[in-house]
Amino acid sequence: MKTIILASKSPRRLEILKNHGIEPLLMPTETEEILPEIITMEAAVEMLAEQKARACYDSIDPIEYPNSLIIGADTIVYKDEKMGKPVDTADAFRMLDKIRNTFHYVVTGVCIIDTDTGQTEVLNDVTTVYCKDYTDEQIYEYIEQAQPFDKAGSYAIQGLFGKYIDHIDGDYENVVGLPFHRIEERIKNS
Numbered sequence: 001m002k003t004i005i006l007a008s009k010s011p012r013r014l015e016i017l018k019n020h021g022i023e024p025l026l027m028p029t030e031t032e033e034i035l036p037e038i039i040t041m042e043a044a045v046e047m048l049a050e051q052k053a054r055a056c057y058d059s060i061d062p063i064e065y066p067n068s069l070i071i072g073a074d075t076i077v078y079k080d081e082k083m084g085k086p087v088d089t090a091d092a093f094r095m096l097d098k099i100r101n102t103f104h105y106v107v108t109g110v111c112i113i114d115t116d117t118g119q120t121e122v123l124n125d126v127t128t129v130y131c132k133d134y135t136d137e138q139i140y141e142y143i144e145q146a147q148p149f150d151k152a153g154s155y156a157i158q159g160l161f162g163k164y165i166d167h168i169d170g171d172y173e174n175v176v177g178l179p180f181h182r183i184e185e186r187i188k189n190s
Contacts, residue, residue, distance in 0.1 A: 001187065001188060001190060002067050002068050002069045002114075002187075002190040003024075003025060003065070003067060003068040003069070004017065004022050004024040004025070004068070004069055004071060004187065005024060005025045005026075005027050005056065005060075005065065005068050005069065005070045005071065005115075006024040006025070006026055006027065006028075006071050007027055007028060007029050007052045007053050007055070007056035007070055007071060007072040008026075008028055008052065008071075008072065008073055009026070009028035010073075010177055012156070012158070012176050012177040012178075013073060013177045013178045014026065015176075016173050016176060016177065016178045016180055017178070017180070020180055020184070022187070024071070025065075025068075027056050027059070027060070027070075029052050029055035029056045029059065029072070030055075031048075031051045031052055031055050033048055033051075033074075035047060035048070041076060041078045041082065041105065041107045041126075042107060042109070042124045042126065044074075044076065044082065044107075044109070045074045045075065045076055045107050045108060045109025045124050046109040046111070046122045046123070046124050047109070048074035048109060049072045049073050049074045049108075049109035049110050049111040049122065050072065050109075050111040050120070050122050051072070052072030052073070052074065052111070053070050053071065053072025053111035053112070053113050053120070054072070054111070054113070054120075055072075056070050056072065056113075057070050057113045057115070057118070060115070062115040062116070062118075065115050066115065066116060067115070067116060068114075068115040068116075069112050069113070069114055069115070069186075069187065069190055070111075070112065070113040070115065071110065071111070071112055071178075071183070072110070072111045072113075073108055073109065073110045073111070073177065073178055074108065074109050075106060075107065075108040075109075075152050075174075075177050076106070076107050076152055076153075077095075077099075077104055077105070077106055077152045077153025078104060078105040078106075078107060079098050079099050079102070079103075079104035079105070079153075080098070083095045083098075083104075083152060083153040083154070084152055085149060085150060085151060085152055085154075086148060086149055086154045087149075088149075089143055091154075092143050092148045092149065092154040093136075093139055093140070093143065095153055095154040096139045096142070096143070096148075096154050096155065097136075097139060099129075099131050099153065100131055100132075100133060100134055100139075101131060101132065101133035101134075102130075102131065103128050103129060103130045103131070104128075104129055104131070104153070105126055105127070105128055105129070106126070106127045106129055106152075106153070106170075106174060106175045107124060107125070107126050107127075108124065108125050108174050108177060108178065108179050109122065109123070109124045110122070110123055110124070110125075110178070110179065110182065110183055112183060112186060114190070121186065123182055123183075125170070125171055125174040125179035125182050126170060126174075127168055127169065127170030127171055127172075127174045127175050128168065128169040128170055129157070129165060129168050129175060130165070130166040130167050130168065130169075131164055131165060131166060132164050132165070132166045134164050138164070142155075142160060142161060142164075145160055146159055146160045146161065148161075156176070157172070157175045157176060158176055
């Protein structure tokens with residue numbers, strides 16, 4: 001199996017890989033997230049994931065990292081709009097209120113670049129998440145306890161917000177931030 005280089009600083013993506021027995025090298029990249037005005041949510045996450053993986057690939061000498069796969073990923077929450085990380089408490093409340101007692105989509109794009117060949121593979125996974133009904137007070141309590149400011153859509157399904165999830169259609173790990181089932185064969189057969 002090739003060495004895995006994770007072009008992300010997400011502790012959730014790292015944890016998913018570790019849970020599957022993979023200890024990646026961490027090489028997070030800083031990229032400016034620039035997207036066209038009209039773009040599908042699937043194309044958006046694929047484009048952002050590829051930007052991250054490509055920035056990592058361009059920053060290394062492939063000779064120093066032979067037999068490796070670089071993984072870049074990006075996740076968005078979508079309910080009538082792309083919901084990124086909230087900028088403040090009011091923004092977090094707005095997002096959590098918008099997904100209350102309804103469904104939304106969590107879309108993760110993944111880009112894998114082989115350091116030996118430069119071959120690039122890009123994919124995405126979509127999970128539909130159904131939220132329970134909860135009160136304004138519960139939203140404020142969650143915001144105070146969970147610090148949602150580093151999470152797309154203001155929540156982490158694996159954290160305190162999990163009790164407000166009714167059910168999902170799709171992959172749980174995709175909602176956490178990395179659809180491992182979509183990349184497992186590529187990683188293990190490389």
